Amino acid sequence: MSGAPGAGGGASVSADLLDRYLAALQAGDDEARRALLRDEPRLAEWDECLEELDLLASGLEPGADPVAVPAGTRYGAYRIVAEIGRGGMGVVYRARQAGLDRDVALKVLAAGMQASDEQRRRFLAEARLAARIRHPGIVVIHDAGEDHGQLYYAMDLIDGEDLAARLARGPLPLADAVRLVADVARSVAHLHAAGVLHRDLKPRNILLDGDGAPIVTDFGLARDEAGDGDPTATGTILGTPAYMPPEQVTGSRAADARGDVYSLGAILYEILAGRPAFSAPTRLATLLQVLEREPVSPRRWNRGVPRALAAICLRALEKAPDRRPASAAALADELEAFLRGERGPAVGGNLGHRIVRAVRRHPAAGFRLVGIVGTAAVVVVRCLLAPDTIGFYAPVLVGLGAWGTLAAAWEWAGVRALPVGTVARLFTLTDGVFVSFLLWLVDGANGPLVAVYPVLVAAAGVWLEGGLVRLAAVVSLVGYVAVLLARPAAVEWHLVAIVSLLISVAAAITDLQLGRLSLRERGGRPPG
Numbered sequence: 001m002s003g004a005p006g007a008g009g010g011a012s013v014s015a016d017l018l019d020r021y022l023a024a025l026q027a028g029d030d031e032a033r034r035a036l037l038r039d040e041p042r043l044a045e046w047d048e049c050l051e052e053l054d055l056l057a058s059g060l061e062p063g064a065d066p067v068a069v070p071a072g073t074r075y076g077a078y079r080i081v082a083e084i085g086r087g088g089m090g091v092v093y094r095a096r097q098a099g100l101d102r103d104v105a106l107k108v109l110a111a112g113m114q115a116s117d118e119q120r121r122r123f124l125a126e127a128r129l130a131a132r133i134r135h136p137g138i139v140v141i142h143d144a145g146e147d148h149g150q151l152y153y154a155m156d157l158i159d160g161e162d163l164a165a166r167l168a169r170g171p172l173p174l175a176d177a178v179r180l181v182a183d184v185a186r187s188v189a190h191l192h193a194a195g196v197l198h199r200d201l202k203p204r205n206i207l208l209d210g211d212g213a214p215i216v217t218d219f220g221l222a223r224d225e226a227g228d229g230d231p232t233a234t235g236t237i238l239g240t241p242a243y244m245p246p247e248q249v250t251g252s253r254a255a256d257a258r259g260d261v262y263s264l265g266a267i268l269y270e271i272l273a274g275r276p277a278f279s280a281p282t283r284l285a286t287l288l289q290v291l292e293r294e295p296v297s298p299r300r301w302n303r304g305v306p307r308a309l310a311a312i313c314l315r316a317l318e319k320a321p322d323r324r325p326a327s328a329a330a331l332a333d334e335l336e337a338f339l340r341g342e343r344g345p346a347v348g349g350n351l352g353h354r355i356v357r358a359v360r361r362h363p364a365a366g367f368r369l370v371g372i373v374g375t376a377a378v379v380v381v382r383c384l385l386a387p388d389t390i391g392f393y394a395p396v397l398v399g400l401g402a403w404g405t406l407a408a409a410w411e412w413a414g415v416r417a418l419p420v421g422t423v424a425r426l427f428t429l430t431d432g433v434f435v436s437f438l439l440w441l442v443d444g445a446n447g448p449l450v451a452v453y454p455v456l457v458a459a460a461g462v463w464l465e466g467g468l469v470r471l472a473a474v475v476s477l478v479g480y481v482a483v484l485l486a487r488p489a490a491v492e493w494h495l496v497a498i499v500s501l502l503i504s505v506a507a508a509i510t511d512l513q514l515g516r517l518s519l520r521e522r523g524g525r526p527p528g
Contacts, residue, residue, distance in 0.1 A: 017043070020281045069093065069108065075147040078106050078154060085162075086110070089123060089220045094157060104142065105157045113149035120151060122220065127153040129196050130219040137187030139207070139217040158215050164203035167271065171302075177271045178309065178335050180214050185264050185332035187216045192257040192328060195225045201263035202243040203270065225256070241286035242266060242276040246319050249287050258321040261331055265316025265324070268335075272305045273298035277317060284517060285464055294319070294361035296415065309338055319360075363462075364427055365411035372404040395441050403434040424463045428472050431456050436479030445483045446491045450499050453480055454506040461510040469514065473507035 021036050021043055037043050069091070073080045078095040084105065085092040095106035109115050109123045124144075131141040131153075144153035163180075166172070172180065184206060191198055200221040207215040221239055239248060245262035247255040269277040277295035280286040295317050299305045312334050318324050325331040337343075359366030379397055383390045407430065414423035435452055439445060453476040460472035480499060484491060 075106065075108065075150060075152045076143075076145045078104065078152070080106070087218055087220060089119065089126070095154070097154065103157050104154045105139075106152055106154050109151040115151070123151050126219045126222060129222045129224060130155070133191060133194055133196065135187055135190045137183060137213070137215060138190065139215050155217075156215075158207040158209050158217075160208045160210055160212075162204050163206040163208060163214065163267070166208055167203060167274075171274060172271055174272075174304065174306075174309075175339060176212075177268070178339055180212075181264060181268045181271065182332045182335035182339070184214045184216060184267070185261075185328045185335065187214070188260050188264065189327060189329040189332065191216070191222075192225075192260070197223045197225060197255075197257060198260050198263075199223055199248060200239055200243075201260055201267065202240050203267060204240075206267070241283055241290060242270075242278050244287075244290060245321070246291050247321060249290055254321070256321070257327060258324050261316055261324050261328055262318075262321075264328060264331055265313055268313045269295065269298050269317065272309070272313060273301040275301060282464075288464070291319075292360065293363060294357050296361055300415065306338075308343070312338060362411050362415075364414070364423070365407045368407040368427075368431075369404050372400050372407070376400045392442075396438060399434060399438050399441060403430065406430050406434075420463075421465070421468075424460075424465065424468050425471065428456075428460055428468060429475060431459075432472065432475030432479045435476075436483050439479075439483045440486050443487055445480070445487050446495065450480065450495075451502075453477075453499065454502045457503055457506040458510050461514060464514060464517070466511045466514050469507050469510045473503055476503045 017036070017040055021033065069080050069083070071080055071082060075095075077098045079098065081094040081096055081103070083091060084094050087110075090107040090110050093106045093108070095104055096102075097104050109119065111119050115123070127141060127144045130139070131144070134140065139158065140156045142154045142156075144151075146152070171177075184201075188198060188201065196219075198216065198219065198221070200218060201216070205216065205218040207217055209215060241249075243263045243266040245255070245259040248259050266277055278286055278289040278293065280289055295314065297305075297310045298313055299307065299310050312331075316324055316331055325334060359370060376397055379393050379400070383393050407427065410418075410423050410426045410430065413426075414420065418426075435456060439449055442449070444450065456476055457469060457472045460469045477500060480496075480503070484496065
């Protein structure tokens with residue numbers, strides 16, 4: 001190697017960007033890694049450097065490829081022609097089958113003879129499950145074997161591109177998009193009828209043949225509903241976060257075919273909106289979005305999406321499995337009914353569910369507005385019970401109203417244009433200013449309401465950014481001091497010391513926990 005990137009005038013990359021890239025690399029999130037490389041070309045030099053370090057660590061010469069198989073190599077009756085794709089577990093090649101004189105797609109275990117028992121088990125489970133299925137919309141497995149310690153299996157060769165590559169070239173016509181997802185849902189319904197859960201449905205795993213018909217492939221995470229051959233038995237979260245249902249993220253034993261329905265909804269959302277329903281700089285942050293947030297309507301990104309179709313899509317993405325279409329076939333029925341112009345099933349739920357969904361869809365503003373409205377309601381009741389207090393509490397209600405209005409404005413700005421980091425800082429600064437203002441109004445510097453400052457610091461941790469927690473601590477300390485100076489009444493020194501200590505300790509604990517989460521995401525172990 002010639003040296004570290006950036007040395008001697010090379011590419012300079014910010015620490016934050018490099019941190020996000022390393023997190024994606026170490027988490028095995030190839031899609032996030034490629035997106036970062038596409039958005040920031042200067043990372044390419046780091047990528048090459050890290051590849052060489054990986055090779056050196058494996059005892060290989062720089063430039064060698066530990067999984068590349070030269071053209072002409074034979075596995076059983078198959079001769080390698082060229083590589084055509086890679087996944088998390090295997091490499092797929094175009095190969096020529098002797099005797100039948102035809103081309104097939106040959107998938108070989110990427111780790112080769114160095115594969116662990118667990119990797120070999122998962123690879124064989126994939127081949128066994130896929131070989132049970134015969135359907136025109138599902139890739140067909142013809143043969144499997146082992147040659148000189150290398151596991152492989154042969155399947156239909158689909159001369160075409162995957163759906164991810166097709167979407168990268170531009171959006172699909174609306175009717176074609178709906179028909180495509182309906183066809184995939186029919187294929188997935190056939191899988192479910194055979195007792196197989198796919199569990200890794202995403203655009204990269206849907207191939208388009210020469211006529212544009214979708215073919216479901218890659219059964220590396222598939223599971224037999226009878227319980228055999230579960231590749232995630234070790235407890236590791238496997239899959240692509242943007243397409244994983246919440247129950248798969250948590251490892252719930254209640255996960256069933258409706259998890260694949262969720263993934264179909266995620267694919268439909270991306271086709272309609274031009275972007276995934278959930279996406280964040282790191283794998284962990286995306287998983288937390290899947291667990292905690294509600295997707296905004298695809299109409300937010302594409303006004304050409306009909307409301308009825310957006311409703312079908314969002315219903316498939318419900319957090320609770322029992323709120324989704326009951327099966328992949330039911331989802332296909334809804335999509336085909338939409339294409340025929342028929343009215344779909346009623347959606348929405350009761351008022352309570354709608355409120356919860358709205359708050360989860362916009363959590364930053366949603367939770368604040370719940371707290372602000374709740375506080376305002378208490379103040380109003382207080383004024384009704386004691387009318388003589390209206391003059392005292394009227395400014396408080398005005399302050400609460402201004403706080404809620406700004407929270408809604410920052411949420412709107414974040415959805416429309418502003419970067420997430422900027423929005424988070426605006427929320428943090430606004431919270432600190434208005435809490436301090438309201439404490440000043442009610443002369444609360446010497447009362448129990450000052451406990452809200454440590455709460456603000458801890459709440460800043462939901463953004464998963466240590467710098468924001470530290471900002472919240474600074475804003476809280478400055479605000480508290482400002483209240484003390486503005487209301488120079490007698491405040492016991494020990495109370496000031498306790499509040500300041502609580503703010504600092506809350507910041508330290510929250511920052512430590514975020515550091516542990518970050519380390520865990522990268523595959524390390526927290527100290528202690």
